[in-house]
Amino acid sequence: MTEMAPVTDASTAAPAPAPKQMVLPDAQTVTDVQHYTDRLFSFRTTRPASLRFRSGEFVMIGLMGDPDPKTGKQKPLLRAYSIASPSWDDELEFYSIKVQDGPLTSRLQHIQPGDQIILRPKPVGTLVHDALLPGKRIWFFATGTGFAPFASLLRDPQTYEDYDEIIITHTCREVGELTYGADLIESIRGDEMLAELMGEGFHEKLRYYPTTTREESPKMGRITDLMRSGEVFEDLGVAPLCPENDRAMICGNLAFNLELKDMLEEYGLEEGANSDPKQYVVEKAFLD
Numbered sequence: 001m002t003e004m005a006p007v008t009d010a011s012t013a014a015p016a017p018a019p020k021q022m023v024l025p026d027a028q029t030v031t032d033v034q035h036y037t038d039r040l041f042s043f044r045t046t047r048p049a050s051l052r053f054r055s056g057e058f059v060m061i062g063l064m065g066d067p068d069p070k071t072g073k074q075k076p077l078l079r080a081y082s083i084a085s086p087s088w089d090d091e092l093e094f095y096s097i098k099v100q101d102g103p104l105t106s107r108l109q110h111i112q113p114g115d116q117i118i119l120r121p122k123p124v125g126t127l128v129h130d131a132l133l134p135g136k137r138i139w140f141f142a143t144g145t146g147f148a149p150f151a152s153l154l155r156d157p158q159t160y161e162d163y164d165e166i167i168i169t170h171t172c173r174e175v176g177e178l179t180y181g182a183d184l185i186e187s188i189r190g191d192e193m194l195a196e197l198m199g200e201g202f203h204e205k206l207r208y209y210p211t212t213t214r215e216e217s218p219k220m221g222r223i224t225d226l227m228r229s230g231e232v233f234e235d236l237g238v239a240p241l242c243p244e245n246d247r248a249m250i251c252g253n254l255a256f257n258l259e260l261k262d263m264l265e266e267y268g269l270e271e272g273a274n275s276d277p278k279q280y281v282v283e284k285a286f287l288d
């Protein structure tokens with residue numbers, strides 16, 4: 001058993017910015033935190049040198065739970081989080097909901113740069129390019145924090161190598177909930193490294209289709225309804241999905257995932273897996 005490092009008293013701490021002691025198992029240090037709304041925030045952490053992952057995968061992350069009142073023992077409180085950063089990034093990024101009485105996110109929302117989180121370095125997931133057969137166009141369908149795995153995939157050069165067109169739809173209740181995704185799309189369009197790798201104009205392949213359901217915005221409605229009515233296809237000037245050309249990844253709340261999965265099956269697409277690549281893959285957003 002490892003001995004816990006003594007807690008440093010801030011008043012006697014040396015002024016030099018010494019890194020904090022790694023007292024948590026699989027500890028990583030928070031490097032940046034951004035808050036978007038009272039329900040959403042993102043943060044970045046150091047990345048374990050040994051961690052390899054495919055863009056779109058998730059890991060278990062969390063904090064140490066409260067001590068057991070009887071034994072005083074603490075257990076890690078972990079949840080699955082999609083890695084929002086691309087596989088080439090030196091750091092890791094996560095995009096999270098804040099649930100005021102959620103066991104983990106009620107605390108996680110207060111993390112600051114320099115704090116530590118627990119990160120189990122065992123990435124897994126189905127939202128990976130390997131689970132899809134080659135196609136012409138890929139659709140990323142997200143609601144809420146389900147945008148996270150696509151934030152990774154949209155920064156992965158393979159996405160632009162494999163497809164002629166990439167359409168990301170993001171449905172949220174309110175306009176402020178679109179900010180993380182909208183900022184990311186804008187930063188990709190101006191990303192010099194991706195432009196160098198993929199060629200100038202790579203971002204012209206990328207189409208962004210944000211919608212809101214409970215606050216006025218330029219495009220209102222659930223993406224599922226906009227697909228049924230044909231509006232999304234008219235707006236984007238593309239044909240409805242077909243198994244020959246279109247590939248899709250789904251990540252959002254459970255009802256959304258199930259509804260869209262049924263719709264994709266109706267378009268003739270079949271669900272793929274790492275071991276059996278097909279035309280679409282689905283994952284649920286991991287809520288507290």
Ligand code: A2P
Nearest residue numbers: 143144171172173213214222224253255256259
């Ligand atoms: P709505 O406002 O009509 O419920 P949440 O924040 O609850 O996870 O929802 C995120 C977004 O997903 C909301 O805009 C919500 O729309 C939408 N949504 C929820 N369920 C579905 C579904 N079954 N199909 C399509 N969109 C959905």
